[in-house]
Amino acid sequence: MKNIFKSSIGRKIAMALSGIFLIVFLTQHFLINITSVFSEDIFNMLSHFMGNNPLVQFVLQPVLIAGVLFHFVMGFILEWQNRKARPVTYAMYKGSKNSMFVSRNMIISGIVILSFLVLHFYDFWVPEMDYKYIQSLPEDPNRYYEELIHKFENPVRVGLYCLSFIFLALHLVHGLSSSTQSLGTNNKYATTIEKISFAFGIAIPLGFCFIALYHFFIHF
C-alpha cells in the first residue's frame, strides 16, 4: 500500500483524485460567483462567509492550495517522465488519427491555466490577503460585489479571463472523463458518465465566461 503512489497507476489515480477535488472546488466557486449575476446581496453574504469563516480560511484554503500545487507539480513530473520514455521522437507522428487534440496537450492547457491562476491570484487573492491580514482593515461585508465589478471593467482582463476559461474547458473536457477512467469506472454507466463529464467540463468554464462578460457589458 505504501508504494502505491510510486507506481504509474498510483500517480495517475493521484492526478485523478486531485483533479476531481479541484473540479469540486471550481463548482463551488462557480455557484457562488453566479449569484453575483442576479443578487448582489447573496453574493456579498456568501463571499463574506467564505472570506471570514475560520474553517474555510485556515483549513480548506490551505488544503486547496496544496491540491492545486500537487496537481501541477505531479502534472509536470508526469510530463517529464513521459517525454523521457521516448528519447528519439518520430519524424512523422499523426496523433490526430487516434486521439483528441486536448487529450494529447493537457500540459499546454495546464500551463495556460497556471498562468491564469497567477493573474487571478494577483487580482483577487493578493488584495484580499493584503486587506485582511497585512493592513488589517475593518471588515466590510458589502465590499465584495464592488470589487468584482471593478475588476471586470478592463476589456483586456475580461478577454484574458475568457481565453483562460476556454483553455480550462479544454482541460476539463479530457480531464474529467479521464479521471473517471483512471478511477476504474467501467460498468453500464460508463458512457453516461463520460457524456456527463464532457458536458460538465464545458458548462462550468462557459458559466465563468458568462459571469465575466455579463459584468463587463452590464457595467460598461
Add this chain to the structure above:
Amino acid sequence: MKKITYSLNYRKPKEEYTENCELTVCVRYYQKLDDGKHKVVKKSTGVKCKLKDWDSDWHKAENRHPIKSTDSNYLEKNRIIRNKSIDLHSFIKDLKPLKNISSFNSKVPNGPLHLKWSNHKNDVRLVSPANKRNIDIIVVGTGLAGGSACATLAEQGYNVKAFCFQDSSRRAHSIAAQGGINAAKNYQGDGDSVYRLFYDTIKGGDYRSRESNVYRLAEVSSSIIDQCVAQGVPFAREYGGLLDNRSFGGVLVSRTFYAKGQTGQQLLLGAYSAMNRQVARGKIEMFTRHEMMDIVVVEGKARGIITRNLITGEIEKHSAHAVVLASGGYGNLFYLSTNAMGSNVSAAWKVHKKGALFANPSFTQIHPTCIPVSGDYQSKLTLMSESLRNDGRIWVPKKIEDAKKISEGTLKPIDLNEEDRDYYLERRYPAFGNLVPRDVASRAAKERCDAGYGVNKTGEAVFLDFSSAIIRYGKEKALVKGLDTEDMDLVKSLGEGVIRAKYGNLFQMYEKIVDENPYKTPMMIYPAVHYTMGGLWVDYNLMTTIPGCYAIGEANFSDHGANRLGASALMQGLADGYFVLPNTINDYLADDIKTGPIPNDKPEFDEAKKNVEEKIEKLISNKGSKSVDFFHKKLGKIIWNNCGMSRNETDLKKAIKDIQNLRSDFYNNIKVTGDKNSFNESLAKALRVADFMELGELFAVDALNRNESCGGHFREEYQTKEGEALRNDDDYRFVSAWEYNPIIEFSKLHKEHLDFENVELKSRSYK
C-alpha cells in the same frame, strides 16, 4: 514359424574351420510349411566375419549383435547385415516383425493397445528430483510442442535451455492455427471415445501411421483440455458456462474445442504463460533470436547444439544432456505456403545429417481452403480455417462457359442460379459432404480447376459460399426473436451476425487481402501447402535414431500417417510436449544422473562450430548475382509443379535433376549482402534455403519410391477408376525412413513395417 535369421555360410563341416577363418554372413528366411517341409531363402550380405567374432547366441537378447565387438568394424558390419535383412523383409509377405538389432527400433511396448501407454509409464525408469537439478535439456523451438515441453520439463526440475529464432517464444507459428483442437471428451454425447478418435486418425492418415502412437495421442487428448482450461485458456463456451465444440473434416462427431478462429494463439499463449512461470523461477533460460545451426554428437549421444545469435551473428556452443527438437514443419520448401516466413527445416535437417533418419519426407498436407495466389510478388499464402467448411459450401459452375464468364468478371457468382452450380464435394461424397478430409477436398478442387472450371483469373480457385448458412442461421434467429422469417433483408442481417460471431476474424482477414466482402459474395479459395506429416523418425519414446536427441510436434513423423485430420496438429504438439516426452525422456536421462555437467569445449563442439563458420563464410563471400529469394522461389516452383497435389514418375525424376542443378547454381551464384556479424536476415534465409535445397531432393526421392497413392501422396499412376487414391498395402505398408547420404539420391531407405492389429485395413471411403 516364419522369421529372418542370420548365419555364417559354412561350405564344409564346422569342425574343419579354425577360429580365425573368415566366413560370409548370410541372411536366411526360414519357413516351416504346412506339410512339415522347410523352405529356406538365403542371401549373402557380402560381409565377412571371423569365426571367433561370431556370436551364435545373438538372438537371445535385444542388445546383442551377431558380430561381436571384438571385430574392429563390428558396428558397420552389423548395420549392413541388418539393412540386408530389412531389404529381404520387404520381399517376403506375412512375416513376423523383425527382431530389431540396431538403433532402428520403434520400441513399442507390449500388451494390448489400450494398456500400452499406462504400462510403459509404469515401466520406464524415473529420475529423482534431486538428480533432475543436475541435468540440462536443450529445447529447440518454442511453439506448442516446444513451449509445453519446456514448461513441463522445467516443472519437473530439469534445467531447460530454450531456443527460438523469433524475438519472443510467443511468436512461434503455432500461434496461427485457427480452427481448434481435438479431444475425445465426448462432452456432446455424440458417441465419441478414445477409440473413435484413434480410429478416425488412423483412417484419416490412410493407414500409414503407427497404431500405438496414435492410440496414445487419443488417450492423452482429454488431459490437454483439462490442462489448458486450468491454465486460463479462454475456450468458447455455451450459455450454460460449459465448453462448446464444433466439427472438423473427416469425422462424424463434434470433438473440436476452439477459441473463435484463434485457437492456436490461445493455446500457445497458455504454453507461453506456463513457460514464463518457469523463466521467473529460473528453471528455463530463454535464448530468443537464436537459430540452431548444428547438433553436436559426442560418443554417439546428442550432447549439445551450435547456434547463431541473430542479433550479433555470434556462433555459440551450448551443451546439455539431451536435445529436444520442436522445430516444426518444412512446408516452406514450397516457398508459397501457409507457414510463417521464418519456418524452416534446418534444425531437423542438421540432425538428419548427423545420423537421424528422416521419415516420409514427401507426406505433405495441402490444405483445401486458402486464399488463392494473386501474383508473382506474393510471399505467402493465407489459410482460411477448415472450420469454415462447417457452414460454407464449396462449388464451381456446372457449365464451363459460366466459369469463363465469372473469371472474366462478366458474370457475378451470386447471379448464378442454384441449378447451375456444382457442389462437387456434396455430389461426390454425400456422407461427409463439405467435411471430407483435407487431402480429398484439395484433390477434388484441383480436379475441377484442371478441368477448366476455376473461377478466377488464374483459373485456380473455387467458391466457398456462406449464403445458405447465413439464411439458415438468420431464420433460426428470427424465429427465436419472434421476428418475420420471410423478411429476407432482416434474415440476412441476422444470419450475418451469427456468422460474424463465429468466424468474424477470418472474414475480416479475407476482406483485407482480397478486397471483397465475403458476407455478400462467396469466398474464393484454393489448396495450398500447410503441414508436413513427414519429419524426423522417432520411436515410441519420441527419440530419433541419435540417442538423446528427441523430436516432438510437427518436427517428427509419428502420428498423422499420410494425411492429418483437422485440429489434430495442436493436439499432437501439446500431447508430445506436456504429457509424452516428459515421461519418456526420464528413461534415457536415468543413465545420466552421474554424468555431471556436459562440457562444451570438447573437440566435437569446436569442429561443429568451425563447420558452421566456414559455411557462413562461404555464403557471404560468394560473389554471385542472385538473391536468396530468387532461388527459394525457383525451388518452390519445382516442388509445387512436380511434387504437389499429384505426382508421377516422370515429373519426380525431372524434379530430382532440376533440384540438383538448382543446388549447384545456388552455391555458385548466391549473393548475400550485409555483414555476418550483425542482424542479417538474408544470411539467415540463405542458410535455411541451403537446407531446403537438400531436403527438396529427398522429398522427390521419397515420393518416387512410394509406388502407391495414400493420403496426401497421390501418384497419378495409382488411382481408381473414379480418381480416388489407390493404396498398396502389400508392398508399401511401411514408414520410409531415410538415412542420410551426401549424395542424396543414394540415401538409404529403412522400412518400419506398420502392423495394424486393432483396425482393419480398408480402403478409405467418405462417400
Add this chain to the structure above:
Amino acid sequence: MKLYLKIWRQKNSQSKGKIVDYEIDDISPDMSFLEMMDVLNEKIIDEDGDPVAFDHDCREGICGSCSMFINGEPHGPDKLITTCQLHMRRFKDGDTIYIEPFRAKAFPIIKDLVVDRTAFDRIQQSGGFISINTSGNTLDANTIPIEKENADKAFDAATCIGCGACVASCKNSSAMLFVSAKVSQFSLLPQGKVEATDRVLNMVNQMDEEGFGNCTNTGACHVECPKGISLDYIAKLNREYVKANLKK
C-alpha cells in the same frame, strides 16, 4: 505505382540512425505492405546494399512480429490490422511514405526497423500466468462453469498479439493497454482469480521498471490496437490495482 519512401536506417543499437530516401516503382496495389518491402530489399541487394531489416514472420496478422510505424501511425493508416495485413491499394501513385520503427525507451532499436520488445516478455514473466502444474492432473475441464460473458471478455483480452502498437502510438509510450489485457484475461476467469492480487502488483511494478511512460487516457492505444482491445480493460486494471493495494 511509384512511391517515395522515407525509411529509418540504423546500423545497430549503439549507432545513430537517420531517415534515408528510396524510390520504388512498379508496385501493384494488390501487394501487401511487406511484399512492397521485399521488392525494395531485392532492389537494394541488387545494388549491393544492406537490405532494410524489419521484423515479420506469420504475415497473417497473428504473430505480432511486424512493428512498423507508417506515416505517423503504428501498422499504418488502416485500423484493426497489422502491418503485414496492410495492402498497397491503401496508397496512391506518387505517395510519400514514412516508415519508422516503434519508438520507446523500453523498445531499444536493434537494427533499422527491428526493435527489442523483450520488455513485454519480462512483464509477463513477472506474473502473467496461473501457477499450476503442467502434468495434466487437474480438474476436468467442465468442472467449473464459466459465465459466457466473462469467458468472451477474457478471450477478447487474450487476443492481444503483443506487437507493441499501443506503446508506439501512445504519446507517453505507455504499455498500459498491453498490461491491462493480460491482467484482465486472467482475473476474469475463476482459475486466474486465485493469484489476482500478486499478479497485478508484480506486473505493474515490472512495467514501471521497464521504463514505459504513464497513461494519460488519450485512448490512442485502443484506436491503433490491431485487435481492438478496449480501454475498459485499463479501467479494470486500475481498479484491480487499487484493490490489490488495499489488500497488501
